[in-house]
Amino acid sequence: MPYHRGICNFCGTGCGHLLQVENNRVRGVYPLPGHPLSRGRLCVRGWHIHELLQTEERITRPLIREGDRYRAVSYDEAIDFAARRLKNFSGHEVAFLGSPRASNEENYLFGKFARAVMKSNNLSLSSDAGLEESARILLEGCGWPAMTASLSELRQADFIMVVGGDLTKQNPIIASEIHFASRSGAFLVTISPRRTQMARLSQKHLRPNPGTTWLLLEALARALQTEGLVNGNHLGERVENASQYFEYLESLDLKQASELTGVDEKEIVGLARKFYESESAYAFYPVGIQSLDRRSMSALFNLFLMTGKLVRPAGGLCPVTGISNLLGSLDMGVSPAFLPGYLPTDRGDSWKRFEELWQVRLDRWPGKSVGACLQEDQSLRALLVVDHDEEIIRQASRIKELDFVVYFGAYRNAFAGLASVIFPRLNYVEGDGTYTNSERRVQLSQKKVEPPSEIRPLWEILSELAGALGHPWAYKSAEEVMAEISRTVPQYSGLSYDKLRASLGIKWPVDEQNPGGTEFPLAGEPGRRFKFIFGRTREQLKGLSSGFEDRFPFKLVVGRSNYFWHQNSVMKRTFIPKREYNALLLLYPKGFVEISADDARALGLREKQPVRIVSEAAEISLAVRISPDILPGMLYIPYFIEEMVSGFLHRQVSELEKNEEFFLPVRLEKLE
Amino acid sequence: MYWLPGDQVKLLARRLAESYSVYGPRRDEISGEVVFDRLEVPERLDLQAAIPYNPPKHVLFPHYEEILRYLYERDSQKVAIEKIDKVEPKALVGLRACDLNGILCLDRFFLWQEFVDEVYLEHRQKLFLISNTCVRPFPQCFCVCTDSGPAAREGFDLDLTFAGQGYLVQVGSRKGQKLVEELGLQPAGPEAASLREKIVDESVSSFDSFALENKAWVSRATNRLTTGFIKPEVWEYIGNQCFECGACSFVCPTCSCFNVEEVNRVDGQTDRVRTWDSCSFEGYTKMAGDHNPRKPVEDRRNKRFFCKLSYSQSKKYLRPGCVGCGRCARVCPGDIGLPNVVTYIRREITGE
Known part of the structure; x- marks a missing residue:
C-alpha cells in the first residue's frame, strides 16, 4: 500500500501527511516527515482522516427535490434545471455561501460565479466573522491583511502570547510548535479566562474576567506608557495617529483596569516589561467561530505597533484559522468586503480592475453576508451553498422559505436536506486544489484516488452552469483556474502548479520580488504606513457588566x-x-x-x-x-x-x- | 555467511519482486525523508537510507483492515459470514534491528498467548524478512539501552551487514538459505563472522558520537515503573503535556492495541474493521456505566509507559516493550516521547 504525500484538510494548520492508498481507497495515514510546519506530527483528527475518507455516506448523483423526496437525475438535467431557475432571480435576490473547506480554485470560481454571472454581491463564508474582522483591523493598521509573522522561526522566539481560545484543541500542531518554542526558552504567556491546556503549558497565565480581555491588553499598553517603555519614535512619521493613541491611553487608570479585569497590577506591569524587552515576540489569537473579539484584536495590534515589534524580521501577529482553507477563502474574495486579493469592495477601482480582468460588467452595490441576508433581507429568494458540513444551520426556517436552494457537497448532511437541487462534489483527495493555511502557506493537494463515476469537480459544474447562463467559461482543470488566480490575485501572482508541485507550500505574497514566498512581510519595507486602531473616545468601560447581574449573575x-x-x-x-x-x-x-x-x-x-x-x-x-x-x-x-x-x-x-x-x-x- | 556485492542489491530486490510485494525504505522525493513503503519499483529500495520515519508495523497490522464481512438476510434470518482473503506475500527488505524486534513483540501479542489471531497469522506466515545492521546509529536511536540493536540476533530470513563494497549475508531460515542459493551468492570467507562482530562493536561504541537526541536509562526506569514508586506529580507534569493524539502508539513498532468497528456498506453488507487504537484516548478504557479506571490523562500516560517498560509487561514480550527506535519522540506534539519520560523518572530518582 504505497504512501502518497498530501495535506491534511481539517484545520488551518495544514499539516503534511502521507496517505496510504490501495484499490482506489485511502486506507491509512501517517505524518509527513520534513514538512516545514508540522515536522512529522499530526493531531487526533489528522491521524484519523482516512476513516472519514472511506465513508460511503457520499452524495454520488445529482438530485432534484420533488416534494419531500429527491430524484436522481443526470448532470445535464440538473444543470439545465438549476440554470432555468436561477435565470428568474436578480442579483439582489440571491446569496452565496462559500466553504472554508473548499480549495482556493473552487472558492475563486464560486465568487466569480456570484459576481460576474449572477451579478450578486451577497457572498460570504459561514465562519468568517473573526477572520474578516482581523483582516480589516490589520489592513487599516498596517495595510496587510493576514499573519504578519511566519511560523518557521517560532522556535527562536523569546516571547509568545496566546490570547483567547484553546489552541491545543483548535490547532494542536501550532500549539505544539508554541510548546516546543517555550521548551527551547521562549517566555510563554496565555491570556484567557479559562485554564486551558495552553494555559497549563505556559509560564504565566493571566485570567481576565470574561469580557475584559481587551481591557487587559489595553492595560498592558498603558503600563508600557507609565513605565516609560514606549518606543514611540521608532516609526516616526510612518505612524499616522501616535499622539492621539497615547492620549487615549492616558485616560486609562491602571488600578481600575486591574480591578475590572481581576488581574493584579504588578502582573500587568511585569508582563508589559517582559514583552517590551523581548527581541522577537509573537501573539496568537484564534479567528473563525470562536474568534477573538474586535476590541482585543485591535488592542493587541496596538501593543505590537507601539513597541516596534511589527517590523522586526522575526515575530508578529498570528491570527490562527480553525478550518483548512479559511484564509484562502478570504484571499479569494468570498466576502462582501473584499474582491479577490483583498481589494475593498467600497472602492470603484477594485471593481474596475475585475471588470477588465473578467471582461464583464459588474454590479457595484454593497453586498451582505449570507447570515445578514437571511436575517434581515425579506427580498432574498435563492441561496447557493458549497459543502456546509457543520450541523449548525443558522436560520434554517428562513432557508426553508426560500424559493430555490442549490447545494454542492461531498457528504450527505443536514444542509443538503434543505436543497432544491444537489450537485455531488469531489472530496479533497479526488481532485487537485490548493489550500492556504494560517501562515499564508499555499499548498497543493493532488488527486490521489479516482472519484465515483458520477461525481465531477466543482470547477466543471460551475463552468457548465455559467455556460448555461450565457457566460461561457473555458476552464479545463483546477490548474487552469490557478493560472487565472495568479493573473488576478496580486499576492498569488508568482504561483503555479509546477512551482507548488516541487515544494511543500509557499507563503504569499509570491511575486516578482518574492518568488519563493515571504516570511516576514512587514520587515524591511521603509515605505509602509501605520495607524493605531482604537475608538475615538474611551468607551465607558461598559460591557463589563451586563446590567442585569441581579437576574443573571x-x-x-x-x-x-x-x-x-x-x-x-x-x-x-x-x-x-x-x-x-x-x-x-x-x-x-x-x-x-x-x-x-x-x-x-x-x-x-x-x-x-x-x-x-x-x-x-x-x-x-x-x-x-x-x-x-x-x-x-x-x-x-x-x-x-x-x-x-x-x-x-x-x-x-x-x-x-x-x-x-x-x-x-x-x-x-x-x-x- | 555469504557475500552480496553492493551492485547486486537491485538483483535481490527484483528477484524478491517475482514472488512477493517488496517493502523497504525509500526516500520521499520532495521532503527527502525516508518512508518504509511498498516499492512500486523495486529499484527504489535504498539500503543506505536512514531509519524510516514509520515502522513496518502497517505491513502486517494495517492501520485499517477489514477482517470479515457478513450479510444478514432479513427474510431467511440467516447470516452469511465471509472471510476476507486478500493477504499477499510480502518481503520486508532492509529492516532495522529495532523494527525486526518490534515484529517479534507483535508476534508475542498476536500469536504466542492463549489466543492466536488468525488474521495476523496469515500476514505473518507470508512474510520474508531481511534485516539490515545499522553500521552507524542515527540521531534518535537508543536501541543499545533496550537491547534491540544495532544488529539483529534472531527472527530474520536473511540479515545484511554493510562492509565496504557489499553486504555480509547471514542466513536465518531455510527460506533464506534457498534464496541465497538461487541468487548464487558466494561464501564470505572465514573472517566474515568476526568482521561482522567488529562492525557491530564499532557501531555500538559510536552511539556517544552520533545518537545524540535521546538517552534512555531504561533499566532504572523499569525498576521504578515496576515498583510503582513514581510520584503522581511526575505523571501530572507529563500528562499536562499530552495532546492526546495517539501518535506514540501509532508509530510504535510494538504497540498492538486495536479497535473493532462494524461498518455498514451501501450494498447491505457489513464489514468488520480493525483499526489502530491508543491508550492515550479517554474512550479507550471507558467501560459501561460511566466507569473509567483511567480517566485523567496522566493515568493514561502512566499506563503506556508501564506497558513499554515495566518488568511484568516485559515478561510477556520476553524483552522490554520499547525497542529504542526513538520515533515517539519525533512525532509527539507534547515532547513527551519515551526517552524524555525516562529522563523525568530518572530525575526524580537522582533528585537532579
Missing part, C-alpha cells in the same frame, strides 16, 4: 472540544474521534456546564446534577461538571451538543454576530 463562555470539532458532521464519519465524542456524550447525554468548585459549593451542587441555564432569550438543561479550570462567576459549555447549539445559542445570534468578546449573562437553577 453568571457569565457563560462557550468553547471548543477536541473531538467534536466545530459541531460539524465530519467527525461523525470517523471511528476513534467519534468514539471519544460518544464517551463524553455517554457521561453527559444532554451536555454539561462547567462551574468552579467555589460556586458549586456555594450553590450546593454536586457532580452531574441536572441544572437549568437561563438567559434573557432562552434556556437549556444540562448536567453539572465541577472544574478546576473555571473562574468563580463563570460558566463554560463546550460547543458540541446539538441541542445546545441550535436550541440555545442560536437564539443568541445577535450576540454571536457582533464579534464582541462573547459571554452570555445567565443564571443557573437547580432542577429537582
Whole structure:
C-alpha cells in the first residue's frame, strides 16, 4: 500500500501527511516527515482522516427535490434545471455561501460565479466573522491583511502570547510548535479566562474576567506608557495617529483596569516589561467561530505597533484559522468586503480592475453576508451553498422559505436536506486544489484516488452552469483556474502548479520580488504606513457588566472540544474521534456546564446534577461538571451538543454576530 | 555467511519482486525523508537510507483492515459470514534491528498467548524478512539501552551487514538459505563472522558520537515503573503535556492495541474493521456505566509507559516493550516521547 504525500484538510494548520492508498481507497495515514510546519506530527483528527475518507455516506448523483423526496437525475438535467431557475432571480435576490473547506480554485470560481454571472454581491463564508474582522483591523493598521509573522522561526522566539481560545484543541500542531518554542526558552504567556491546556503549558497565565480581555491588553499598553517603555519614535512619521493613541491611553487608570479585569497590577506591569524587552515576540489569537473579539484584536495590534515589534524580521501577529482553507477563502474574495486579493469592495477601482480582468460588467452595490441576508433581507429568494458540513444551520426556517436552494457537497448532511437541487462534489483527495493555511502557506493537494463515476469537480459544474447562463467559461482543470488566480490575485501572482508541485507550500505574497514566498512581510519595507486602531473616545468601560447581574449573575463562555470539532458532521464519519465524542456524550447525554468548585459549593451542587441555564432569550438543561479550570462567576459549555447549539445559542445570534468578546449573562437553577 | 556485492542489491530486490510485494525504505522525493513503503519499483529500495520515519508495523497490522464481512438476510434470518482473503506475500527488505524486534513483540501479542489471531497469522506466515545492521546509529536511536540493536540476533530470513563494497549475508531460515542459493551468492570467507562482530562493536561504541537526541536509562526506569514508586506529580507534569493524539502508539513498532468497528456498506453488507487504537484516548478504557479506571490523562500516560517498560509487561514480550527506535519522540506534539519520560523518572530518582 504505497504512501502518497498530501495535506491534511481539517484545520488551518495544514499539516503534511502521507496517505496510504490501495484499490482506489485511502486506507491509512501517517505524518509527513520534513514538512516545514508540522515536522512529522499530526493531531487526533489528522491521524484519523482516512476513516472519514472511506465513508460511503457520499452524495454520488445529482438530485432534484420533488416534494419531500429527491430524484436522481443526470448532470445535464440538473444543470439545465438549476440554470432555468436561477435565470428568474436578480442579483439582489440571491446569496452565496462559500466553504472554508473548499480549495482556493473552487472558492475563486464560486465568487466569480456570484459576481460576474449572477451579478450578486451577497457572498460570504459561514465562519468568517473573526477572520474578516482581523483582516480589516490589520489592513487599516498596517495595510496587510493576514499573519504578519511566519511560523518557521517560532522556535527562536523569546516571547509568545496566546490570547483567547484553546489552541491545543483548535490547532494542536501550532500549539505544539508554541510548546516546543517555550521548551527551547521562549517566555510563554496565555491570556484567557479559562485554564486551558495552553494555559497549563505556559509560564504565566493571566485570567481576565470574561469580557475584559481587551481591557487587559489595553492595560498592558498603558503600563508600557507609565513605565516609560514606549518606543514611540521608532516609526516616526510612518505612524499616522501616535499622539492621539497615547492620549487615549492616558485616560486609562491602571488600578481600575486591574480591578475590572481581576488581574493584579504588578502582573500587568511585569508582563508589559517582559514583552517590551523581548527581541522577537509573537501573539496568537484564534479567528473563525470562536474568534477573538474586535476590541482585543485591535488592542493587541496596538501593543505590537507601539513597541516596534511589527517590523522586526522575526515575530508578529498570528491570527490562527480553525478550518483548512479559511484564509484562502478570504484571499479569494468570498466576502462582501473584499474582491479577490483583498481589494475593498467600497472602492470603484477594485471593481474596475475585475471588470477588465473578467471582461464583464459588474454590479457595484454593497453586498451582505449570507447570515445578514437571511436575517434581515425579506427580498432574498435563492441561496447557493458549497459543502456546509457543520450541523449548525443558522436560520434554517428562513432557508426553508426560500424559493430555490442549490447545494454542492461531498457528504450527505443536514444542509443538503434543505436543497432544491444537489450537485455531488469531489472530496479533497479526488481532485487537485490548493489550500492556504494560517501562515499564508499555499499548498497543493493532488488527486490521489479516482472519484465515483458520477461525481465531477466543482470547477466543471460551475463552468457548465455559467455556460448555461450565457457566460461561457473555458476552464479545463483546477490548474487552469490557478493560472487565472495568479493573473488576478496580486499576492498569488508568482504561483503555479509546477512551482507548488516541487515544494511543500509557499507563503504569499509570491511575486516578482518574492518568488519563493515571504516570511516576514512587514520587515524591511521603509515605505509602509501605520495607524493605531482604537475608538475615538474611551468607551465607558461598559460591557463589563451586563446590567442585569441581579437576574443573571453568571457569565457563560462557550468553547471548543477536541473531538467534536466545530459541531460539524465530519467527525461523525470517523471511528476513534467519534468514539471519544460518544464517551463524553455517554457521561453527559444532554451536555454539561462547567462551574468552579467555589460556586458549586456555594450553590450546593454536586457532580452531574441536572441544572437549568437561563438567559434573557432562552434556556437549556444540562448536567453539572465541577472544574478546576473555571473562574468563580463563570460558566463554560463546550460547543458540541446539538441541542445546545441550535436550541440555545442560536437564539443568541445577535450576540454571536457582533464579534464582541462573547459571554452570555445567565443564571443557573437547580432542577429537582 | 555469504557475500552480496553492493551492485547486486537491485538483483535481490527484483528477484524478491517475482514472488512477493517488496517493502523497504525509500526516500520521499520532495521532503527527502525516508518512508518504509511498498516499492512500486523495486529499484527504489535504498539500503543506505536512514531509519524510516514509520515502522513496518502497517505491513502486517494495517492501520485499517477489514477482517470479515457478513450479510444478514432479513427474510431467511440467516447470516452469511465471509472471510476476507486478500493477504499477499510480502518481503520486508532492509529492516532495522529495532523494527525486526518490534515484529517479534507483535508476534508475542498476536500469536504466542492463549489466543492466536488468525488474521495476523496469515500476514505473518507470508512474510520474508531481511534485516539490515545499522553500521552507524542515527540521531534518535537508543536501541543499545533496550537491547534491540544495532544488529539483529534472531527472527530474520536473511540479515545484511554493510562492509565496504557489499553486504555480509547471514542466513536465518531455510527460506533464506534457498534464496541465497538461487541468487548464487558466494561464501564470505572465514573472517566474515568476526568482521561482522567488529562492525557491530564499532557501531555500538559510536552511539556517544552520533545518537545524540535521546538517552534512555531504561533499566532504572523499569525498576521504578515496576515498583510503582513514581510520584503522581511526575505523571501530572507529563500528562499536562499530552495532546492526546495517539501518535506514540501509532508509530510504535510494538504497540498492538486495536479497535473493532462494524461498518455498514451501501450494498447491505457489513464489514468488520480493525483499526489502530491508543491508550492515550479517554474512550479507550471507558467501560459501561460511566466507569473509567483511567480517566485523567496522566493515568493514561502512566499506563503506556508501564506497558513499554515495566518488568511484568516485559515478561510477556520476553524483552522490554520499547525497542529504542526513538520515533515517539519525533512525532509527539507534547515532547513527551519515551526517552524524555525516562529522563523525568530518572530525575526524580537522582533528585537532579
